[in-house]
Structure formats: structure tokens, C-alpha cells
Amino acid sequence: MAEIRTLRDKTPDSEKITLNLGYVDLGRIDLLVQEGFYSNRSDFIRTAIRNQLDSHRDVVARTIERHTMDLGLRDFGGAELQALLDAGEVLHVKVVGLARIAADVTPELARATIGSISVLGALQASPEVRKALADRIH
Known part of the structure; x- marks a missing residue:
């Protein structure tokens, strides 16, 4: 009798792409x-x-860093957000726990630097900042 062996499905370690060149x-x-x-x-x-x-290694690293999820308590202060604004960067906040936006953060600064905010837990921010970010809170 012939022996039948099941071969494991191997997940490919690369993706095939097609491109057009002149x-x-x-x-x-x-x-x-x-x-x-x-x-x-x-x-x-x-x-x-x-x-x-x-x-582009530095840009990729900064982008990945900005998109990581924080666990526990994460505070966002005016100085941190102002530094992001000065660098022309936008933050995508993902927190499991408590996210606090400090009282020194204006609604304009929050809107200019926070592209999206997702909190599993609680978000503490002034009513004005919450209103400014209403369409970005998930």
C-alpha cells in the first residue's frame, strides 16, 4: 500500500507584483x-x-512609531503636540486604557496634530478639544 503524506501549506515569504516599464x-x-x-x-x-x-528608513520608522498602540496611561501635552506641528507630523492615537489631552492643548493645536484618535477605555480632554476632534474620535 502506498504511503500518503500531507504536505504543509507553505505561506509565501514574498508577494508577486506586476509593473510596467518603458x-x-x-x-x-x-x-x-x-x-x-x-x-x-x-x-x-x-x-x-x-x-x-x-x-527613507527614518520616515518609515517615525511613521510606524506614530501608529503604535499605547497600553495604560498616555498623556498628550502642549509641548509634545507643538513639536509635532513644527515637524509637520500628524499623530494617530491608539490607546488601550486612559488617554489624557492636557489642559494646555488648544482645540486648534489638537486639530492640527491629531489625525485620528481611538481609545479603548477612556479619553480625558476639555470639552473644546473633544468638540474639535469629534470627527476624528473612533
Whole structure:
């Protein structure tokens, strides 16, 4: 009797994408492959994407940092939000616990720096700040 073995489904560690390139760019890639700089077109494209992502590493890290979820107590003060405003950044607040927006935060500052706010627990803020963020509270 033949032995039947079930093979595990392997989750792929990459995603296939399709892109269109102009003939000149494609020819330049093929030339680099032909000259031995890359093993094939895919190798060139993967390398180019990694280099581009590396060049934006700080932006990606800051974005990921801004989108993390806080557990417990999270205070947002005027100085922190003003620093975000000065840097041209928008905060996406996710808190499990208590989120407090300090009394020194004006409704205008809150609206300019808080893109969304999701709190599982409680949110403490002045009535004016709550009103300014009403369409951003989830």
C-alpha cells in the first residue's frame, strides 16, 4: 500500500507584483544584467526597491512609531503636540486604557496634530478639544 503524506501549506515569504516599464528603462536594466551587475531583472528591481526603502528608513520608522498602540496611561501635552506641528507630523492615537489631552492643548493645536484618535477605555480632554476632534474620535 502506498504511503500518503500531507504536505504543509507553505505561506509565501514574498508577494508577486506586476509593473510596467518603458522600453529604454527595461533596456538599461537588461544591459546591467548582461554586464553581470545583477543576476536577472527581478534581482535589479528588488535591489532598487531595497535601496529606496533604505533611503527613507527614518520616515518609515517615525511613521510606524506614530501608529503604535499605547497600553495604560498616555498623556498628550502642549509641548509634545507643538513639536509635532513644527515637524509637520500628524499623530494617530491608539490607546488601550486612559488617554489624557492636557489642559494646555488648544482645540486648534489638537486639530492640527491629531489625525485620528481611538481609545479603548477612556479619553480625558476639555470639552473644546473633544468638540474639535469629534470627527476624528473612533
